[in-house]
Amino acid sequence: MRKLLTMLMLAVMMVTMAVTPAFAVIEIIPRNGGEWVDTTKPDPNFQWGTSKPVAPPVVADNTIKIYVNGKQVISDVPPFVDSANRTQAPFRAIGEALGCKVTWVNEAQKVVCEKAGFKVEMTIGKKTFTVNGVNKTMDTAPLVKNSRTFIPVRALSEALNCNVNWDQANNTVYITSK
Incomplete structure (x- = not known):
């Protein structure tokens, strides 16, 4: 009985292999320098279902730049727009950059700017400040952020008798001495 089953299995295998081969032979023929190879990079902005190419999103440069008398002010922390x-x-x-002697008074949490006939004092968190001993008010206050003291650019610049212009399109402050 074993012999009969073995012969039957061999017969079935031979018939099946004749109908469907267990493996196929693929012949690879090289072409002239890879003419069938697509070397273009995929479009990262491709979207299915659109017939027109989609432009990549524009990334706005929100970095604020400050120029004093035509020279850009560079610092280790960037300026920012407050609330x-x-x-x-x-x-x-x-x-x-405005040509001042700058002083930080830690006990009073105050900054002092002195320049040829001007003395400006601002205190962290207070909207009032003094220019040559005269009290002034601004609509925002100096603050400490990331271990750095920040002051309102316009308030200090105008207190030192400078012109201040804001270029919205380029996020740039231009300060010029009078």
Whole structure:
């Protein structure tokens, strides 16, 4: 009986192999320098179902730049726009760019800017400040952020008798001495 079953199985295998081969032979013929190889990179903005190419999204440069008398002010921390929509800049960078002697009074949490006939004092968290001993008010306050003292650029610049212009399209503050 075993012999009969073995012969039957061999017969079935031979018939099946004749009808469907267990493996196929594929002949690969090289072409002239890879003419059938697509070397173009895929479009990262491709979208299914559209017939027109889709433009990549525009990434806005929200970096605020500050120029004092035509020279860009560079600091280790960037300026930013506060909740009152005012540009705040690192105190030392902007003060020194304006030609001031800058001082931080830790006990009073106060900054002092001195320049040829001007003395400006601002206190962290207070909207009032003094220019040559005269009290003034601004609509925002100096603050400490990321271990840096930031001051309102316009308030300090105008207190030092400078012109201040904001270029919205380029996120740039231009300060010029009078």
